[in-house]
Amino acid sequence: MSITYAPVKSLRLLRFDRVQRAAHWANATLFFILMFTAIPLYFGSFFGIVLPRHLIEQIHLWTGLSLALPIVISLIGPWGTAMRQDIRRINFWTRDEIRWLRTFGKSRLEADKYNPGQKLNAIFIGASILVMLVTGSMLQWFRFFPVSMRSGATLVHDIFAWLIFIVVIGHIVMAVTHREALRSIFKGWVSESWATRHAGSWLKEERRSEARLDRKTKG
């Protein structure tokens, strides 16, 4: 990960590269379309309003089927280096991170590039994409499954939908209340002072690799 120096000499760190930003916004767009179309499909009878239901269903279906594409495309290929590295980051946790999550952020932690809450958010969204894709496909091509499994798939699809709404709303609330982190998903970078406060461990790591890079280039 490169570190670039802005003219004002404040250090900037690249948090999300172009591929990650594109993947995030493509993924977010798909989630929004799915959530937006899910409401009338789920509550249709509740509102009792007339809807172009078939159209909404088709939008929901095709958006759902393409749900895994942004993440898969951004991970494979030579452009996915940062994405792959972040997946490893999200996968491997230190004991401090686990403790931090168990105490709901009360234990001391020098955070990684993403804090445990952010990591958990990413893991949940990743798993829910798989679960929704599989159960949604079962509901669409139900003929291949016994009725009890169709009912089970309906239940799981609904419960995960509720969880997704809670998690995504939580994600948005956290984003809009943390302006600098929010900026990084638009522009890619965060300031060194932000990293000192919110991602100390990552900052050190970046400095070490920068130092190594310097040694290599000089040596």
Next chain:
Amino acid sequence: MASESPKADPERPERRINVGRRVFLGFTVLGALGVAFGNSAQNVLGDVFGSGFAGLLPGGDRFRIYSITGSYPKISRKKYRLVVSGLVDRPTTLTMDDLEAMPKTSFTKDFQCVTGWRVTDVHWEGVKLADILTHVGVQPSAVAVSFDSYDHADTESLTLDQAHLSDVIVAYSMLGAPVTREHGGPVRLYVAPMFGYKSLKWLSGIRVVDRVEPGFWEQNGYPTNGWLDGTTGPTNPDPGLT
């Protein structure tokens, strides 16, 4: 340095645990268990705590309203007519008052959609289709009954034997109230031993015919005999239901 894994970094020797993979798999396994056993779990919970409990759970006991045309026909009680025609001795047009004057049948049964969702313990009230058929007099050449909807799109069919089952009714009350517009009101078909698509909504016509005419959903690939147990045989496999 982009190619470097945080795990492999020699300057960070602390032990790291693959929490991500475990939590990811955990959610996935939960999903799989839900698909496999969610239905039984709902049934058990429903039996233990009563059917009302299932309604509190997401996914349980919720009608999902489907419409072929994308809109719900609006028919007032007063203007409603049920045209009974075809191979009958006395072609008849029934009003709401006519239907309500006929012998009333009511029972509580589940509504099971072919796509998987189910609403348990729905109270139904109406007239047995068999009573209507007796009322108009079915001719000997008749083999099946076809149904038309006010949406001018949906059609359904039953064999004469199926039409005479005691839990096949022309329903005007559902969930303890007149059938609402989105549920197919004021009058719909309810075919208890079959999947929901057989229970045609906004019933406008009953035609007694000399052959089974596959309905809208059957023309789109669903079994003509939509028995809940998945059999496709021509007769009701459960003698208890007749």
